[in-house]
Amino acid sequence: xxxxxxxxxxxxxxxxxxxxxxxxxxxxxxxxxxxxxxxxxxxxxxxxxxxxxxxxxxxxxxxxxxxxxxxxxxxxxxxxxxxxxxxxxxxxxxxxxxxxxxxxxxxxxxxxxxxxxxxxxxxxxxxxxxxxxxxxxxxxxxxxxxxxxxxxxxxxxxxxxxxxxxxxxxxxxxxxxxxxxxxxxxxxxxxxxxxxxxxxxxxxxxxxxxxxxxxxxxxxxxxxxxxxxxxxxxxxxxxxxxxxxxxxxxxxxxxxxxxxxxxxxxxxxxxxxxxxxxxxxxxxxxxxxxxx
Numbered sequence: 001x002x003x004x005x006x007x008x009x010x011x012x013x014x015x016x017x018x019x020x021x022x023x024x025x026x027x028x029x030x031x032x033x034x035x036x037x038x039x040x041x042x043x044x045x046x047x048x049x050x051x052x053x054x055x056x057x058x059x060x061x062x063x064x065x066x067x068x069x070x071x072x073x074x075x076x077x078x079x080x081x082x083x084x085x086x087x088x089x090x091x092x093x094x095x096x097x098x099x100x101x102x103x104x105x106x107x108x109x110x111x112x113x114x115x116x117x118x119x120x121x122x123x124x125x126x127x128x129x130x131x132x133x134x135x136x137x138x139x140x141x142x143x144x145x146x147x148x149x150x151x152x153x154x155x156x157x158x159x160x161x162x163x164x165x166x167x168x169x170x171x172x173x174x175x176x177x178x179x180x181x182x183x184x185x186x187x188x189x190x191x192x193x194x195x196x197x198x199x200x201x202x203x204x205x206x207x208x209x210x211x212x213x214x215x216x217x218x219x220x221x222x223x224x225x226x227x228x229x230x231x232x233x234x235x236x237x238x239x240x241x242x243x244x245x246x247x248x249x250x251x252x253x254x255x256x257x258x259x260x261x262x263x264x265x266x267x268x269x270x271x272x273x274x275x276x277x278x279x280x281x282x283x284x285x286x287x288x289x290x291x292x
Contacts, residue, residue, distance in 0.1 A: 010074040011276035023075040087129040099129030115165040125149040153177040153195035197250035207286040219247030220269035
């Protein structure tokens with residue numbers, strides 16, 4: 001299939017062994033859209049040229065031994081210590097939404113949870129976990145504390161144990177959705193300021209950027225925050241101008257097999273019609289510019 005025939009949200013592309021592996025949130029299911037459907041599995045799509053894809057295995061699915069039962073969202077796969085780790089969001093009727101880490105020896109195999117409980121706080125509604133290793137080699141989980149619980153959505157981080165099974169620090173807020181001056185509430189009668197999809201990128205000049213999504217009057221938007229010391233423990237400043245403000249988002253940055261820096265996100269942000277789209281990304285100092 002062509003990339004514009006793939007119906008997923010939150011695309012994440014891993015480049016490994018001259019192959020692209022793309023993961024994402026299922027949409028367009030008979031049971032309903034993203035928020036009302038079950039989304040109880042995670043698939044992988046495989047390509048060698050970013051245009052022609054084949055659907056691979058279901059790499060994780062609902063099962064009796066796992067607490068998460070639906071809304072399997074935003075899977076990311078990172079290589080850490082020669083193993084593949086999936087960071088994904090899960091929900092059940094009796095537990096808060098959270099990010100749980102799974103692992104596998106190959107990128108398109110059956111991933112298994114590395115712990116009994118998610119790595120996000122048990123009493124927080126959390127989603128969209130991503131991975132970052134700081135300059136001292138310490139692993140971190142960065143995630144969204146959901147607007148549904150706090151009103152003004154937050155981007156937070158915890159340091160993880162060396163085996164990634166649990167947090168070893170208390171959560172720290174990096175910034176809130178209201179840091180963006182043009183953010184709007186997604187609900188007319190309550191404070192619903194969204195933070196979605198953080199992803200870290202080391203710029204060519206050494207600065208550390210984090211892309212993330214929220215809503216403006218023009219729709220779903222992709223923004224960039226930058227650390228003042230080049231690492232996660234710095235103070236974070238938002239660049240006011242979105243890198244994309246055309247109703248697409250929840251993106252990430254990867255390097256092509258030819259060495260080109262590319263950006264993938266889903267667009268449009270309309271339930272059941274989302275498609276992954278890829279753009280070249282240029283860097284000017286710590287600013288990222290999409291060639292849309």
